[in-house]
Amino acid sequence: xxxLRPWPRSLLGQMLLALATxxxxxxxxxxxxxxxxxxxxxxxxxxxxxxFRLLGNPQADRNPNGRRGENAAENTMRRSDGGxxxxxxxxxxxxxxxxxxxxPLNLRLEQTEVSPLLAGEVRKPxxxxxxxxxxxxxxxxxxxVIVVTRSFAADPITHNRERLRQRVAQTLGPxxxxxVAAAKLPQRDGWxxxxxxxxxxxxxxxxxxxxxxxxxxxxxxxLQFLLLRRITRPLQILTGRTERFARTQDPSAxxxxxxxxxxxxLITAHNAMEARIGALLDEKDVMLGAIGxxxxxxxAALRVRIESVEDDHERxxxxxxxxxxxxxxxxxxxxxxxxxxxxxxxxxxLSSLTASVVEEFEDMDQPVTLTESSRMVHPVHVTWLRxxxxxxxxxxxxxxxxxEVSLTQSGTDIIxxxxxxxxxxxxxxxxxMLEPFTRGEASRNRDTGGAGLxxxxxxxxxEQHGGELVLANRPEGGLRAEIRLPLG
Amino acid sequence: xxxxxxxxxxxxxxxxxxxxxxxxxxxxxxFAVQEAESAAAARAVLIEFTPDLVLLDIMMPGEDGLSLCxxxxxxxxxxxxxxxxxxxxxxxxxxxxxxxxxYVIKPFEPRExxxxxxxxxxxxxxxPVPTEETALYRFDGWTLDPLKRKLIDSDxxxxxxxxxxxxxxxxxxxxxxxxxxxxxxxxxxxxxxAHMFDRAVDNQVSRLRRKxxxxxxxxEIIQTVRGGGYRLAADVRRSAAETR
Numbered sequence: 001x002x003x004l005r006p007w008p009r010s011l012l013g014q015m016l017l018a019l020a021t022x023x024x025x026x027x028x029x030x031x032x033x034x035x036x037x038x039x040x041x042x043x044x045x046x047x048x049x050x051x052f053r054l055l056g057n058p059q060a061d062r063n064p065n066g067r068r069g070e071n072a073a074e075n076t077m078r079r080s081d082g083g084x085x086x087x088x089x090x091x092x093x094x095x096x097x098x099x100x101x102x103x104p105l106n107l108r109l110e111q112t113e114v115s116p117l118l119a120g121e122v123r124k125p126x127x128x129x130x131x132x133x134x135x136x137x138x139x140x141x142x143x144x145v146i147v148v149t150r151s152f153a154a155d156p157i158t159h160n161r162e163r164l165r166q167r168v169a170q171t172l173g174p175x176x177x178x179x180v181a182a183a184k185l186p187q188r189d190g191w192x193x194x195x196x197x198x199x200x201x202x203x204x205x206x207x208x209x210x211x212x213x214x215x216x217x218x219x220x221x222x223l224q225f226l227l228l229r230r231i232t233r234p235l236q237i238l239t240g241r242t243e244r245f246a247r248t249q250d251p252s253a254x255x256x257x258x259x260x261x262x263x264x265x266l267i268t269a270h271n272a273m274e275a276r277i278g279a280l281l282d283e284k285d286v287m288l289g290a291i292g293x294x295x296x297x298x299x300a301a302l303r304v305r306i307e308s309v310e311d312d313h314e315r316x317x318x319x320x321x322x323x324x325x326x327x328x329x330x331x332x333x334x335x336x337x338x339x340x341x342x343x344x345x346x347x348x349x350l351s352s353l354t355a356s357v358v359e360e361f362e363d364m365d366q367p368v369t370l371t372e373s374s375r376m377v378h379p380v381h382v383t384w385l386r387x388x389x390x391x392x393x394x395x396x397x398x399x400x401x402x403x404e405v406s407l408t409q410s411g412t413d414i415i416x417x418x419x420x421x422x423x424x425x426x427x428x429x430x431x432x433m434l435e436p437f438t439r440g441e442a443s444r445n446r447d448t449g450g451a452g453l454x455x456x457x458x459x460x461x462x463e464q465h466g467g468e469l470v471l472a473n474r475p476e477g478g479l480r481a482e483i484r485l486p487l488g
Numbered sequence: 489x490x491x492x493x494x495x496x497x498x499x500x501x502x503x504x505x506x507x508x509x510x511x512x513x514x515x516x517x518x519f520a521v522q523e524a525e526s527a528a529a530a531r532a533v534l535i536e537f538t539p540d541l542v543l544l545d546i547m548m549p550g551e552d553g554l555s556l557c558x559x560x561x562x563x564x565x566x567x568x569x570x571x572x573x574x575x576x577x578x579x580x581x582x583x584x585x586x587x588x589x590x591y592v593i594k595p596f597e598p599r600e601x602x603x604x605x606x607x608x609x610x611x612x613x614x615x616p617v618p619t620e621e622t623a624l625y626r627f628d629g630w631t632l633d634p635l636k637r638k639l640i641d642s643d644x645x646x647x648x649x650x651x652x653x654x655x656x657x658x659x660x661x662x663x664x665x666x667x668x669x670x671x672x673x674x675x676x677x678x679x680x681x682a683h684m685f686d687r688a689v690d691n692q693v694s695r696l697r698r699k700x701x702x703x704x705x706x707x708e709i710i711q712t713v714r715g716g717g718y719r720l721a722a723d724v725r726r727s728a729a730e731t732r
Contacts, residue, residue, distance in 0.1 A: 297594060300594035347643075349645045349647045355695075377645040
């Protein structure tokens with residue numbers, strides 16, 4: 001995996017992020033719902049227990065299938081040996097409700113004339129309504145219902161019962177809350193008051209919900225990651241392949257179609273496209289070769305025929321015209337071929353290359369000088385680079401009467417510079433000069449020749465080398481043309 | 489060359505528009521020219537006619553020029569000059585590899601073609617073609633590939649040299665440690681392109697020195713010999729060309 005950024009940019013990263021976020025939200029909602037459900041269940045249990053107590057007949061409660069004896073014995077025992085057994089039982093049962101059941105009867109259901117509401121206590125209307133509903137479902141219409149929550153220690157029943165308080169504090173925790181539910185029931189006088197200890201929230205349950213959520217999240221996330229990688233890996237390979245193809249136009253060894261169906265189809269389509277482009281390029285090469293052959297043969301014939309022209313001057317002009325056509329033809333064919341597959345750059349020493357091009361011009365007695373150069377070895381397409389340099393120098397000689405050539409290194413660029421003392425190019429025409437078939441003003445008199453492809457070809461060659469052609473007017477006059485080749 | 493028996497040429501080219509005027513021109517130049525419009529026709533002509541040199545177009549329908557060229561060199565040992573419309577260096581190398589003596593690119597200057605014909609015939613008469621025509625020259629850390637005309641330095645980088653410099657260097661390498669005077673060098677270097685005929689040898693030597701000498705003002709490889717000449721002061725080894 002590439003290094004993690006705060007915001008993923010890859011398809012895999014973004015899809016994973018989107019899925020993970022969605023999953024997390026969904027799971028959070030489900031966790032909250034789970035929690036709420038468990039809360040409402042707890043509430044329901046509490047209220048049911050209270051209703052059960054309220055409705056419980058003290059007589060019936062006192063005799064539930066022989067449990068009375070146990071209770072009686074328990075009561076006796078508590079009195080005799082400090083309630084150790086009850087304590088034990090409470091701890092063993094662990095449930096607050098059962099402990100409450102183990103309390104003296106008057107704690108479970110108390111009949112009183114006074115409202116159990118203590119000063120400063122707030123009634124719980126929600127619970128009161130729910131309790132009333134439960135009672136009504138049992139066919140009992142309570143005249144009034146009060147539900148409050150108070151701490152065990154604050155409840156009047158614990159007054160003067162230090163040991164009870166301690167016991168509850170030990171088993172249920174020091175701040176056990178007691179729900180006190182009171183109702184004025186028909187056929188009973190005053191308030192029936194039931195007490196139910198609110199079971200402490202199971203601390204584990206929240207943790208369990210969070211844990212479960214995380215576990216499921218991790219599992220699903222891993223699954224998604226594996227699945228998405230299976231989808232995106234062929235895509236990555238395809239991207240690499242496309243980049244390579246853009247560079248080399250080499251359709252050989254097509255990609256194997258793999259991954260999900262859509263991607264397979266994409267790869268198959270890409271392979272077909274590569275093959276088509278390759279075929280088109282091959283066709284183009286064959287066609288250009290044929291054009292070259294078909295035009296050069298009659299040119300050659302013409303060149304032979306003009307030898308019979310008696311007038312030397314006339315023959316010379318004819319030969320020059322033929323040479324002109326040949327050069328244009330070569331330029332056009334070259335421009336179409338530059339950068340095609342098959343040629344690998346070779347390490348060449350550039351100062352000797354530059355010198356040898358300059359010497360060609362010296363041999364033709366042209367005012368071309370090499371001002372500065374030092375030994376530099378760089379992988380280049382020798383024939384092409386010579387050609388680009390030759391084009392720049394002949395332009396300089398043609399329009400600027402002389403050329404100064406230098407080979408230098410500046411930063412990470414190798415710079416092949418050709419400068420002349422001519423009129424330069426108007427700034428707004430510089431871009432246009434690089435377009436095919438554009439010529440400078442001075443060539444109106446037609447003695448210069450060429451198809452106007454010199455600079456276009458030089459630029460194409462510079463780009464073939466990963467570099468660029470830069471044209472600029474020199475402040476002291478004349479044009480400066482630079483081929484900049486990156487060293488890297 | 490004996491004047492009264494004209495040099496016999498076989499011109500093989502499928503393009504009538506070129507073949508006919510070229511044959512006429514060469515005839516006017518004093519050659520006896522036989523024409524053939526295809527490789528098959530050429531094979532037929534060769535049964536009764538033995539030319540001194542064959543001018544051969546590469547791109548022809550049917551059997552192409554390279555194939556015929558191979559046949560001519562293997563079975564008849566005839567000098568061959570290839571005529572080609574392509575200027576790709578690979579074509580030139582393939583042509584020279586299978587043993588053609590020279591090549592010209594269409595459209596060519598007819599006078600240049602004549603000069604090359606004479607030059608090839610001169611070489612053919614003077615000495616048998618060296619068997620090691622394609623073997624690499626190695627000297628003082630340098631490598632010269634005579635086929636690809638490439639000069640490689642000790643780092644493996646290519647050094648650009650002109651045709652004239654290549655010929656000059658090769659002349660030195662073929663005669664290591666011998667003193668070669670200017671006339672001899674000029675004779676050996678005299679090339680096929682007209683404008684090089686009068687090139688001053690000294691000028692070429694100094695250009696060559698700039699490329700291969702550590703310090704071209706104190707040359708160590710190509711030394712000046714008092715009394716007018718130069719000498720290659722290095723040992724030369726030949727080894728088979730790497731296949732690339």
